[in-house]
Amino acid sequence: MRMHKTLLGSLVLSATLSLSAQTNELVIQTKKLGAKIQPTMYGLFFEDINYAADGGLYAELVKNRSFEFPQHLMGWNTYGKVTVKDDGPFDRNPHYVRLSDPGHPHKHTGLDNEGFFGIGVKAGKEYRFSVWARLPEGGTEGKLRIELVKVNSNTENQAFATQNLVIDSKEWKKYQVILKPSMREAKSTLRIFLNSKGPIDLEHISLFPVDTWKGHENGLRKDLAQDLADIHPGVFRFPGGCIVEGTDLNTRYNWKNSVGPVENRPLNENRWQYTFTNRFFPDYYQSYGLGFYEYFLLSEEIGAEPLPILSCGLACQFQNSDPKAHVAVCDLGSYIQDALDLIEFANGAVTTKWGKVRADMGHPAPFNMKFVGIGNEQWGPEYPARLEPFIKAIRKAHPEIKIVGSSGPNSEGEQFEYLWPEMKRLKVDLVDEHFYRPESWFLKEGARYDNYDRKGPKVFAGEYACHGKGKKWNHFYASLLEAAFMTGLERNADVVQMATYAPLFAHVEGWQWRPDMIWFDNLNSVRTASYYVQQLYSQNKGTNVIPLTMNGKPVTGAEGQDGLFASAVWDAPTNSYIVKVVNTTDKALLVPLTFTGLKKHEKLMDGICIKLHSTELDSDNTLEHPYAILPRTTMPISITGTALDAQLEPYTFAIYKFKKVRK
Structure with missing residues (x-):
């Protein structure tokens, strides 16, 4: 039978x-x-959401390393006599701490740092602790004990890596020691003891794995950067996303604050800090340690064309309905100059102002940037009104640069229908389309680009992902429909010249938005099915x-x-x-x-x-x-x-x- x-x-x-x-x-x-299929056809979109930068791709393990969070000791626990000062050596990061004698031979002064959901370290690997320090009262020698500890431990000793550090100057000076943990621990704590009478001043306290991506000292987490390189991306869009706009103009991403000596890059409030009260992280800030220089360098090292996105003078329109929250068109001069200066930073000779900044950071050769985006998900007549003067200025000074505009936050509808003709009128080179849509949309949109205007601007599918109905998480069926939809991108390569899935990264404890392409904790990462769809297309895109x-x-x-x-x-x-x-x-x-x-x-x-x-x-x-x-x-x-x-x-x-x- x-x-x-x-x-x-x-x-x-x-x-x-x-x-x-x-x-x-x-x-x-x-x-x-x-x-012809453009080399930029399939790429990556990076935004500092879900702890993608600090606590993620950026390999720094210390939270609030320069004590610049509005609550200056957020991320730190102190004991003994610790005071916060504000006349430090770095004008844009003036705060530091002073460790002083606790006043009793059996008391101790020091501080612990919790890291980002803990500090992840691996047994036998080397970690570079560094600090700017001085002896403020002219002493000849001060001593610190630097430890990695497991606070909730049943072992006899909490510390599993220890080094002593001698501070020997009354002037601010950078010191470093190497810690080599004896155990693997995902949630350790960095502890600093004052081991002499003091006082000692400490600023920019940092801990990095020595083995970063390509060995850069102010480097990237190696496994996460390798995940990106293994895609073989053709384009790398950064730094966002909504963080380009900011919750308000004061917190927009300002690229000029993200370059130069890392110790003097000012803190920025992350636009995602206030967005989701159901997944709320009040300690979500941007150190700018991962800045535009590092983005350009990563683009070069993974073989992708850099595509920076700049503010057009509009704060996030989802969060700002008052016209006064935005820059008036007549006042856009400094924003437009930021765009021109960025081109100089990326491509200018070392004899130029911003080309010299790039060279001083370690890259005399130009990055050969070819694209720049102005604005993110803006909409309404206020967007083209602000985009137009950018286009005129960039075309006049740098006609070789291709300009990316936007069709707004939706894949269809009133604003989409309004903005596309405006982008044609302004003659942008590419239009950035965004679509986070359910399965039914992806199943219906296989022929989306078959009837697009072949003579107008090209398409950059800049943010997209399939969001399952009632299942807004990563699952195989969503990735399968992304693969199905991408056949239409490929078939229409004369119109679609760039495409990037979004978002890219998510910390398993710090996520606010999902699905995402790569998930990670403090020690591991995982490539989703959507990752493999992107990789298969990118590695098999053809010519x-x-x-x-x-x-x-x-x-x-x-x-x-x-x-x-x-x-x-x-x-x-x-x-x-x-x-x-x-x-x-x-x-x-x-x-x-x-x-x-x-x-x-x-x-x-x-x-x-x-x-x-x-x-x-x-x-x-x-x-x-x-x-x-x-x-x-x-x-x-x-x-x-x-x-x-x-x-x-x-x-x-x-x-x-x-x-x-x-x-």
Whole structure:
């Protein structure tokens, strides 16, 4: 009986697949090269949300290292005699602490720092503690004991890494020691004891892993930066997002405050501090330690074009309805100058004012910036009114720079319909579209760009992610629909020239917005299924679109196409055809691939197939199970002449690659 049922089931499946094969043939026209795919096509969008910068990508382990939070000792616990002073050596960070004799031989003075949800360290690794310090009363020697401790510990000693530090100057001076933990601990505490009578003044107390990304001293967390590099991104957009605008103009992201000596970069309030009272973090600030120089340097090191976004003089419009909250058009001069100065910082000669700042920071060669965005998710007539003078000034001084405008916060609707004609009128080079939308939207939008104006500005899909209905968290089905939607980006590469998923990072204890592409705690990170979708597209983007049709039509998930989405490209460096197919249904499908137009002396070699698939649609990779959903490669895939009878499992994103050779 079991054998009969199995046989019957096999026959039904075979019949179903045979029937599907009659209607699901994908025809790839090899002899007709289409639009060039820009190197910037798939990239990364970074914003300091979810503790993505301080506490995340930026490898600093000390919170409030310069005592500049409005509550100057937030993040610190003190004991003994500790006072806060405000006449320190750095004019934009004037606060520091003075450790003094507690007045009794059996009392102790010192302070602990809690870090960002604790301080994560690994056994045997080196951590660089540094501090600016002085002996304020002209003493000859002061002593500190620096420790990493596990406060809630059953062991005999709380400390598991200790170093002594001698302070020997009455002038401000930078000191450092190396701590080497004996244990792995995700939530340790940095402790500093005064080990002499004192007093000793301390400013800019810092702790970094020595092993940062590329070994930079003011560096990035290595595993998180590697996650970005492994995407092979073509563009890197920074620093946001809504933080560009700020909750008010005083807290907008000011790039000039984020460059120069790190000790003198002023604190900025993070726009996300006040946004979500259900996920509220009153200690969410920006140290600017991860600033524009570091963003440009990271872009260069991961091979991506830098795309900085600057304020257009409008504070966040979601949070500011009063016109007085924004800069009047007639008062935009300093904002426009900021944009021109940024181009000089990125590209200017070392003899220029801002080019010299870049050179003094360690990069005499220009960064060769090609793009700049003005404004983020602005809307209404107030946005083009402010954008226009930026465009005129940048075009006049730097006609080589491409300018990115915005179509507002929505993917359609009144503001979207208003802003696109305005962007055409102003002749921006690219228009930044944002869409955080449910599954139904992604299933319907496979042909979104098929009928866009080919002569107008190009599209930058600058922020997008599939948000499940009632399931606003990372899950495989959402990533599958992102993959389906991206076939439409690829097919329309003559219009769409950049695309970046958002947001990028989230700390598992500090998140405010989800889903996100990469999750992390203090010691580990995990790549989501959405990450792998982005990576597969970026690593297989090709150089030219080639036509792919089913029954003479593009494969966009339209009615009668069995929930299939597909696109195809030619990759000149590898002499290969790359076909992407997404099955969004619960049915296994036969999807024959037929390559037409090869010359008599040409043939296709057996290829490879990469599939991303899961039967658990609500699941995703987690820190506990980071490899639950991974791309799987099968090779070789045998092709008969110019045809392949491909079988696609339910809910599967597949990539087929075949190299063209001479017979």
